[in-house]
Amino acid sequence: xxxxxxxxxxxxxxxxxxxxxxxxxxxxxxxxxxxxxxxxxxxxxxxxxxxxxxxxxxxxxxxxxxxxxxxxxxxxxxxxxxxxxxxxxxxxxxxxxxxxxxxxxxxxxxxxxxxxxxxxxxxxxxxxxxxxxxxxxxxxxxxxxxxxxxxxxxxxxxxxxxxxxxxxxxxxxxxxxxxxxxxxxxxxxxxxxxxxxxxxxxxxxxxxxxxxxxxxxxxxxxxxxxxxxxxxxxxxxxxxxxxxxxxxxxxxxxxxxxxxxxxxxxxxxxxxxxxxxxxxxxxxxxxxxxxxxxxxxxxxxxxxxxxxxxxxxxxxxxxxxxx
Amino acid sequence: xxxxxxxxxxxxxxxxxxxxxxxxxxxxxxxxxxxxxxxxxxxxxxxxxxxxxxxxxxxxxxxxxxxxxxxxxxxxxxxxxxxxxxxxxxxxxxxxxxxxxxxxxxxxxxxxxxxxxxxxxxxxxxxxxxxxxxxxxxxxxxxxxxxxxxxxxxxxxxxxxxxxxxxxxxxxxxxxxxxxxxxxxxxxxxxxxxxxxxxxxxxxxxxxxxxxxxxxxxxxxxxxxxxxxxxxxxxxxxxxxxxxxxxxxxxxxxxxxxxxxxx
Ligand SMILES: Nc1ncnc2c1ncn2[C@@H]1O[C@H](COP(=O)(O)OP(=O)(O)O)[C@@H](O)[C@H]1O
Ligand SMILES: [Mg+2]
Numbered sequence: 001x002x003x004x005x006x007x008x009x010x011x012x013x014x015x016x017x018x019x020x021x022x023x024x025x026x027x028x029x030x031x032x033x034x035x036x037x038x039x040x041x042x043x044x045x046x047x048x049x050x051x052x053x054x055x056x057x058x059x060x061x062x063x064x065x066x067x068x069x070x071x072x073x074x075x076x077x078x079x080x081x082x083x084x085x086x087x088x089x090x091x092x093x094x095x096x097x098x099x100x101x102x103x104x105x106x107x108x109x110x111x112x113x114x115x116x117x118x119x120x121x122x123x124x125x126x127x128x129x130x131x132x133x134x135x136x137x138x139x140x141x142x143x144x145x146x147x148x149x150x151x152x153x154x155x156x157x158x159x160x161x162x163x164x165x166x167x168x169x170x171x172x173x174x175x176x177x178x179x180x181x182x183x184x185x186x187x188x189x190x191x192x193x194x195x196x197x198x199x200x201x202x203x204x205x206x207x208x209x210x211x212x213x214x215x216x217x218x219x220x221x222x223x224x225x226x227x228x229x230x231x232x233x234x235x236x237x238x239x240x241x242x243x244x245x246x247x248x249x250x251x252x253x254x255x256x257x258x259x260x261x262x263x264x265x266x267x268x269x270x271x272x273x274x275x276x277x278x279x280x281x282x283x284x285x286x287x288x289x290x291x292x293x294x295x296x297x298x299x300x301x302x303x304x305x306x307x308x309x310x311x312x313x314x315x316x317x318x319x320x321x322x323x
Numbered sequence: 324x325x326x327x328x329x330x331x332x333x334x335x336x337x338x339x340x341x342x343x344x345x346x347x348x349x350x351x352x353x354x355x356x357x358x359x360x361x362x363x364x365x366x367x368x369x370x371x372x373x374x375x376x377x378x379x380x381x382x383x384x385x386x387x388x389x390x391x392x393x394x395x396x397x398x399x400x401x402x403x404x405x406x407x408x409x410x411x412x413x414x415x416x417x418x419x420x421x422x423x424x425x426x427x428x429x430x431x432x433x434x435x436x437x438x439x440x441x442x443x444x445x446x447x448x449x450x451x452x453x454x455x456x457x458x459x460x461x462x463x464x465x466x467x468x469x470x471x472x473x474x475x476x477x478x479x480x481x482x483x484x485x486x487x488x489x490x491x492x493x494x495x496x497x498x499x500x501x502x503x504x505x506x507x508x509x510x511x512x513x514x515x516x517x518x519x520x521x522x523x524x525x526x527x528x529x530x531x532x533x534x535x536x537x538x539x540x541x542x543x544x545x546x547x548x549x550x551x552x553x554x555x556x557x558x559x560x561x562x563x564x565x566x567x568x569x570x571x572x573x574x575x576x577x578x579x580x581x582x583x584x585x586x
Contacts, residue, residue, distance in 0.1 A: 171442050178441025178448060179427075179434045179455075186428045189417035196373050196411075197429040198403035198495050207438070301419065 021162050028158060038158070042226045044266045045161040046219045049168045051246040051258040053215030056172050058244070059252035059301075060181070061208040062188030063115065064123040068243045070130025071213040073235035074106060075099030075220025077137060080149040080230045092155035096221050103217025104210050106133075111209040116202045118191065122209070130240060137232040148231030149224075156226035164222060168215050173255055175211070184208045188253075249290060251297030256304040261297070325386065326351045326531050327372075327407075327499060332381035332395075334367055334555075341367040343555040345381070349499065354525060354532045356546035358539075358566075360575055363552040365535045366412055369501050372533075373409050374399040387498050404432050408497035410488035412504045412535070418477035422468055422487055425476050426459040429494035459494060465524065466490040482513045486520070493524060499531045500524075506538045514541055521545060543567065551575070 024041070027033045033041070054068045078099035082091050106129070114125040137143045175181040183204040186194040191201050224230055246265060250257030268286060272279045290298070329347040333340065342364045349355055357365050370376040372383060374397050383394040387406055394402050408429070417425050434455060436447040463469040466486040471479065476487060485505055492500055502521070506514045518541055525532055536542045542549065543563040551559040551566060553575040559566055566572055 174444050175442050177444075178438075179431050179436070179451075180438055180441050182424060182428050183431055185420065185424075186417050189420060190415050192375060192399075193411065193415040193417065194428070195399035196375065196403060196409055197491065198400050198432040199428070200398070200400045 017166055024162075025158060039226075040266055040270055041158070042156065042161055042222070044263055045165040046223050046226075047243070047246060047262040047266065048165050048259050049215055049219040049222070050243045051250065051262050052169055052172055052255055053212040053219075054243050055247045055250075055252065055255060055258045056175070056184070056208050056215075057212040059247055059254070059258075060176060060188060061184040061205055063205055063209065064120050065126045065209070065212070066123050066237070066240050066244070067110075067126030067128075067130035068212075068216050069235040069237070069239035070126065070133045071103040071107060071216035072220035072223065072239070073130075073133055073137065073232070074103040075217035076224040076230050076235065077143055077149070077220075078102055078217075079221040079224035080152045081142065083152050083155065083225060084149065087153040089155060092225055095225075096218060099221040100214045100217040103220070104214035107210045107213025108206065111206045111213075112202075115205040115209060127237070127240075130235070130237070134232045134236060143232070146232065148229060148234075150229045152224055152228050152230065154226060154228065156222045161222060161226075164218055168218070169255060169259065172211070172215075176255075180204065180207065185253075245287065249287065249297055251299035251301060253301035254297065254299035254303055257297055257299030257302075260299065260304075264298075325349065328382075328384045328386070329368075329372075330382045330384070332368070332371060332383065333379045334364075334371055334376060335379045340555050342371065342552075345552075345555075345557055347550055347557075349531050349533060351531055352529070353548065354521075354534065354546055356542040356549040356563075357533060357535045357552065358537075358542055358549060359552035359558075362554075363575075364555040365552055366503055367555075368552070369409055369503055369533075369535065371395075372402070372501060373407060374402045385499075400432075403495050403497075406496075406498035407501065408492040408495040408499075409501035410485070410492050410503055410505060412507065414484050414488060416476040416484060416487060416491070418475070420476060421473050422463065422476055422479065423456075423459055423472040425487055425491050426462055426494045427455060429491045430455045430459065433494075433496055462490045462493050465493075465527075466520065482509050485509065485517070489520070489524070493528065497530065499533065502532065502534045502536075504535050504537060506536055506541055514538060517541075518545060 050068055057063050057065050079095040082095040110125055110129050114121045138146050183199045186199055187201045195201050246261045247258055250261030272282055325348045327349040329345055332342055332345040334342040359365055371378050378395050385392045385394055385405055392405055434451050436451050440448045460469055463472055466489055468487055506517050549566045551572050558571045559569045
């Protein structure tokens with residue numbers, strides 16, 4: 001019987017994924033989820049992609065990056081510039097590919113020299129890089145400087161958001177269960193022991209960093225084609241910190257923690273909308289309180305598995321043969 | 324035939340010469356001891372052999388499968404790939420990972436699927452992961468850790484952590500195994516078990532073993548040849564019998580006993 005439940009597990013996962021999709025799609029169509037809620041959902045999805053990919057770099061591989069917003073801005077500007085000239089679905093699809101690849105290439109170029117060194121050089125390099133990118137966008141004519149780009153047509157919808165969010169989470173979770181992902185985790189645990197066991201630490205640090213940058217690029221594309229408007233200052237240092245907060249709050253080394261924290265923080269922000277000036281103070285206070293009671297983050301380094309749903313199922317009488 | 328030849332190996336840290344002009348040889352299938360008082364430079368030799376330190380001068384040559392490789396100046400992961408794996412004196416397990424994952428990680432060089440297959444869990448991923456899971460469980464059975472496969476490494480008692488270090492090193496499929504004080508901190512019963520384990524894996528995996536150990540009864544019992552270091556210098560080399568009666572060795576160890584008594 002145990003075998004059967006194990007076989008069911010992946011099947012349940014896909015069922016859960018499909019039901020969530022259909023449910024939200026229906027609620028949007030009948031108008032229960034209004035425009036405002038839709039924007040919140042878009043923010044949640046984009047933040048999940050950002051947090052999960054930063055978690056791969058920082059939580060799982062142990063490399064501090066402070067420039068995630070910089071990679072996001074690359075994707076966002078690629079998308080904005082493309083869609084303003086080519087406002088078609090093909091332009092959108094092309095900008096997803098180009099935004100992701102360009103962010104990955106920049107990630108690789110920044111990562112390779114800095115990740116060869118032991119220590120937190122990456123944090124400094126990424127911090128500098130994201131500032132440089134921001135200043136380039138402010139000074140270039142084509143990006144319309146500090147005024148930013150506006151009137152970007154909206155192509156990002158629930159379908160795209162959901163596919164890319166679920167896709168990112170699933171692929172990174174798969175990666176972490178592969179020998180390449182385990183290599184990354186071993187570097188976080190003990191780089192010297194990892195190298196002595198045959199792991200080329202530079203290679204896997206760069207791999208994790210490049211995958212993470214690629215995902216941030218995709219998040220940027222989704223953002224640009226949803227919110228109409230881009231401004232270089234949207235992607236400043238504070239945005240990188242926002243993402244880091246989600247990762248730390250959810251738990252370094254927990255993908256489900258990142259997902260949970262992204263949703264939770266969006267809900268808190270939404271509720272706090274009504275408090276205007278006090279908003280940021282309450283938000284910060286809440287973070288401090290959560291970190292006092294859960295210093296390891298909501299999930300620590302654990303994952304929510306389908307067992308949770310099975311345990312919820314325990315509210316109903318257990319089926320014959322199970323347990 | 325020498326499988327490993329160490330020639331005039333020297334390592335200085337600033338003014339301190341931790342290893343001076345060391346010549347050593349391991350023949351295929353040998354179990355060789357490396358002993359000496361604390362601070363003699365034994366662990367430094369291991370760190371040089373595994374590429375964690377770069378030698379100040381000298382050469383390390385591995386001759387296996389009809390191929391000669393110079394190991395000095397190589398990266399640790401390439402040396403591991405060439406066939407040298409080790410354990411650490413001050414246990415360096417992946418603490419927050421499971422016992423199984425500790426071993427699985429060291430299989431890295433022996434796994435045949437690419438990044439894409441790993442990202443999408445393609446058939447080659449599933450086939451290889453199944454194979455290495457079986458191989459890892461076999462190594463855990465050998466080291467008597469199979470019932471603890473899902474426990475975190477840091478929660479194992481000390482003796483079992485030392486066993487896990489050995490299982491992890493074996494997962495890298497070495498031809499030469501370097502053991503750095505594997506019996507440190509073990510009680511006599513555990514040391515006996517460890518002795519049997521070392522002799523057993525040596526046969527089973529056709530290993531050449533270099534062993535650093537303070538427990539003289541263990542060293543004298545299982546080593547065929549012994550090298551003795553003192554202040555970075557090789558002061559003696561020979562069979563256990565020869566070493567036991569060597570004046571310089573006795574003096575070096577007496578010196579240690581005296582200084583220990585003063586602690
Ligand atoms: N990284 C290092 N930097 C400076 N000195 C070191 C370093 N590693 C070892 N040493 C010194 O080299 C000498 C030999 O150390 P070690 O090889 O650990 O001795 P053993 O393993 O024989 O007890 C000691 O004096 C130690 O302090
Ligand atoms: Mg030592």
